[in-house]
Each structure stands twice: as C-alpha cells, then as structure tokens.
Amino acid sequence: MRHILSGAVALTMLAAPAAEARELAAVTRIDAEHAELERADTGPVSIWRSTDTKLDASDVLVAKNTHAQKLAVELPVSQRDYLILEGKNGVVVVAERVLPLEQGSNFRDIGGYVTRDGQVVRWGKVFRSGAQPMLTPADLTLVDQLHLGTVVDLRSIEEREINPDTIDDREGALFVSNDYSMRALMGPMMARKGEHIYEGMEKLLAPQYRSLYRQIIAEGEGYDGGAVIYHCSAGQDRTGVATALLYDLLGVDRETILKDYHLSTELRHPHWEMPKLDPADFPNNPIVAHYAKAYADKDARAEHLFTPSGQSHLAQFFTYLDATYGGSAGYMKQVLGFADEDIARLRAVMLRPAQ
DSSP states (O other): OOOOGGGGGGGGOOOOSGGGGSEEEEEEOSSSSEEEEEESSOOOEEEEEESSSSSSSSSEEEEEEESSSSSEOOOTTSOOEEEEEETTEEEEEOOSSBBOOOOOOOOOOOOOOOOOTTTTTTTTTTEEEEOOTTTTTTHHHHHTTTOOEEEEOOOOOOHHHHHHHOHHHHHTEEEEEEOOOOOHHHHHHHHTTSTTTTHHHHHHHHHHHHHHHHHHHHHHHHHHHHHHHESSSSSSSSSHHHHHHHHHHTTTTTHHHHHHHHHHHHHHGGSSSSSOOOOOGGGOOOTTHHHHHHOTTOOOOOSSBTTSSOOOOOOHHHHHHHHHSSSHHHHHTTOOOHHHHHHHHHHHHEEEEEE
C-alpha cells in the first residue's frame, strides 16, 4: 500500500500580504487520489493541473474563477503534477513538497518558499533526500517524472561502498561525488558530545557543496537543463546544512529555514535508507556494523535534531556561520570560491517573481 504522509508535515505557513508570506499556497495530501490546495490570496483564480511549471494548452483545468482558499483537487500519487493558479495579479505555481513515495525517506522538493524580498524558490528545480536503496517500482516511476539531470551524493566512501547510488544510471543523470572518510566527519562530531556538531562540516564538505551549487547553476542555465537531486544517508545533517545555506543565500527567512530543517524528524524512514546487509561482506569497512544495527528496526524513528542543552543544531550552526563568515554569502565566497556573479546566477536560476 502506498505510504501517504500526513498533512501535519506540509508546513503550511500562509499569511498576508503575499510578499510577507512564507508560502503563497500549499498542497496537503488527502489520499492516494486527492490533495487539498490552500492559498493565501482571496481573489478569483483559475486552477490548472500541469506536468510542469509552465501554463500551456496541455494543462487540465481544475477550477475556473474560484474564490475558494481551500479546495480538494484530483492529484494522483502516481503523477508528479503541479498546480498553476492564474489570477488577475499573475500566476502562482505550487506542488506537493514531500513526494508520496512508498519506500522513500525525506524526499522533497525545495521549492515554494517566499523570500524576504518577495520572490519565490522555484518548484521542480532541486530535490533533496535521504539515501534511496529501497524505492519500489511505483516510486521509481514517480522519480522518472522529475527529469533529473544531476545526482549529487554527499556521502562518504564507506557509505557509498555499502549502498551505492543507482538512480543516476536509471535516469541517465550526471553523478557527482567527492571522496572523504566517515571518520573525518564523525570524529569531530562525537568529540563535541552533541553540541556544535556542524562546525567544520562546511569545510570538510566544501568540495561537495561547491559541486552542488555549481551544478544547480549549470542545469538551470542549460538549454534543456534537468533537475538536481542531492542527498546523504539520512537527508538531515549534511543535506540539511546544504539546504540551509542555499535557502539563506536566496533570502528565505531563518524561521522558515529552521522549521523546514526540523521536518526531517517526521519525514525520515531510517529502515528505508539502508538495504539489508551482512557486515561479513564488508570486512574493511569501519561503519558497516553500526549501520547493520541502526537500520535493522523497521519501526525505527529519527531522533530530534536538538542539542543536549535544547538548542537546534542548525540554529547553533547559523550563529557560528555568521560569526565566522558573516553569513552564507560570505561562506560561499571565502570557502567555496564563489564570486558575486556566481551568487547572482544562483539566485537567478532558483528564484522567480512571487506572481
């Protein structure tokens, strides 16, 4: 049976006026065939269902000149569809943030959030996820519709040995990864005993983050560019930092970024992030025994992303980021080697006017 995520994780944060809203509209799954659209605006709109983010003659009319702020719409889980709202003020695009996969973990579209200057992060351009070794045939059919052009794997050598990516081969996508040992990541994190665990990650993973943001630019500026997906094992720490840096650079407010980061606690399904394995098959891999035990329980849940002192791990990282680099743009310039032109290109690729 297809796994349907509850509406509680839709992160529906709607407010007026539109330029101050964190989302102009949100889609919440009802069942396998229907979802609820909720929007902030009260003006009349015509609503179309589309396989992409552009309104054209192939799109299906869902409602004409409706004033409804909440509306149930046909939206089968087997299709990656977008809803396009056309009103007198322009066009709004919205989609289901979390892909309704049967055996996926933390797989979501990063689009839809409104920035402080009133722009919107584009839908369908960039996806984030945990590892994906147990996707079902129905899941893969849905992923096929994302038009992936690049897969960026943020994991270590040891993790990739145990659980290599296959989605890039299936989709004919460019695979990007940079080698490092899990020991280099986990050693400092363990030494800090749960506090300030992300400090230094931005340097260790600089090659990965540099590649990720450059591929987002390259795909976005390409004549027939595809979408980018990036992931680690859980899709919450290395992936969470990568996402937070990107949102922060684009101008999403930090309250929204923090709420989005903490969604991983609800959206992760650890058992689906690692295939069943025998440590004897990997005698020289230092992390395999831990993973064999940690991912064995089908009912395992993710731990909350807070320090022993009760602070958000990401909030701690933002304090460090600001003090060390003056923010995300400073980090990208000082560590990743980005120029102002690169940052402008990244923003141009990822943002569109609110309406």
